[in-house]
Amino acid sequence: MIERVEILGVHVDAVTMSQAVERVAQLIAAGKPSLVATANAEMLLRATHDDELKTILNAAKLVVPDGAGTVWAARHLGKFMPERVAGADLVLELMKLAPAKSWKFFMFGAAPGIADKAKLKAETLCPGIKIVGTRNGYFTAVDESDIIAQIKNSRADVLLAALGVPKQEKWLAAHLHELNVPVSIGVGGTFDVMAGVVKRAPLWMQRARLEWLFRAMLQPSRAGRLLALPKFVLKVHRQKING
Numbered sequence: 412m413i414e415r416v417e418i419l420g421v422h423v424d425a426v427t428m429s430q431a432v433e434r435v436a437q438l439i440a441a442g443k444p445s446l447v448a449t450a451n452a453e454m455l456l457r458a459t460h461d462d463e464l465k466t467i468l469n470a471a472k473l474v475v476p477d478g479a480g481t482v483w484a485a486r487h488l489g490k491f492m493p494e495r496v497a498g499a500d501l502v503l504e505l506m507k508l509a510p511a512k513s514w515k516f517f518m519f520g521a522a523p524g525i526a527d528k529a530k531l532k533a534e535t536l537c538p539g540i541k542i543v544g545t546r547n548g549y550f551t552a553v554d555e556s557d558i559i560a561q562i563k564n565s566r567a568d569v570l571l572a573a574l575g576v577p578k579q580e581k582w583l584a585a586h587l588h589e590l591n592v593p594v595s596i597g598v599g600g601t602f603d604v605m606a607g608v609v610k611r612a613p614l615w616m617q618r619a620r621l622e623w624l625f626r627a628m629l630q631p632s633r634a635g636r637l638l639a640l641p642k643f644v645l646k647v648h649r650q651k652i653n654g
């Protein structure tokens with residue numbers, strides 16, 4: 412039985428990477444449209460003032476602890492949280508298993524051309540993988556029915572949506588049943604990383620839990636987002652004190 416830890420009103424699953432992969436495999440086998448979210452500190456903080464996002468996350472079938480902030484928060488609250496399950500790593504683990512399990516992926520999101528580059532990368536890393544469709548993440552309301560039809564007709568088992576937080580979660584929640592894909596995951600900037608447009612932090616920095624610092628250094632436009640971290644720390648501390 413996997414524990415759920417409440418962090419700022421959102422339930423996060425206390426899973427290891429292998430438990431997360433197993434859970435996704437079960438959801439694919441079950442076949443009912445399910446949402447999987449990767450909760451980092453920024454997302455959890457946003458959910459404190461975005462009720463729609465909070466409701467969506469609490470209805471998700473799996474919420475993995477993405478990022479050092481989420482793991483820290485759970486432990487600070489005195490709860491068990493085995494390890495960090497980064498969205499980009501979860502995608503990679505699922506892709507590695509995909510050829511053997513015959514799972515089909517659809518990659519939706521990021522700037523034009525990026526999902527196609529990420530697809531090529533996935534095909535190199537995981538020979539035999541079936542990526543049954545790609546679509547960039549820049550669209551207007553008039554394009555939506557075409558996008559939904561494209562995804563639905565692809566008969567994918569896993570939809571990776573890289574539209575950023577909270578757009579991807581809201582879009583997926585709104586169309587989950589129409590799309591009829593067993594597992595939909597919001598994966599943020601993962602396609603940019605896979606396509607080589609944005610670099611992942613070196614391993615030593617990931618291990619030192621400094622990936623956030625690396626991303627801020629590389630994309631200074633993101634640096635403002637770091638302000639979320641002290642706010643997150645304060646709110647979690649308040650939750651601890653107030654119970």
Ligand code: UDP
Binds near residue numbers: 598599
């Ligand atoms: N994006 C998109 N459509 C949009 C806005 C953003 O496809 O309307 C993409 C953007 O190109 C990038 C990803 O969403 O690939 C968001 O990446 P980011 O690292 O900002 O993700 P987050 O931190 O929000 O998880």
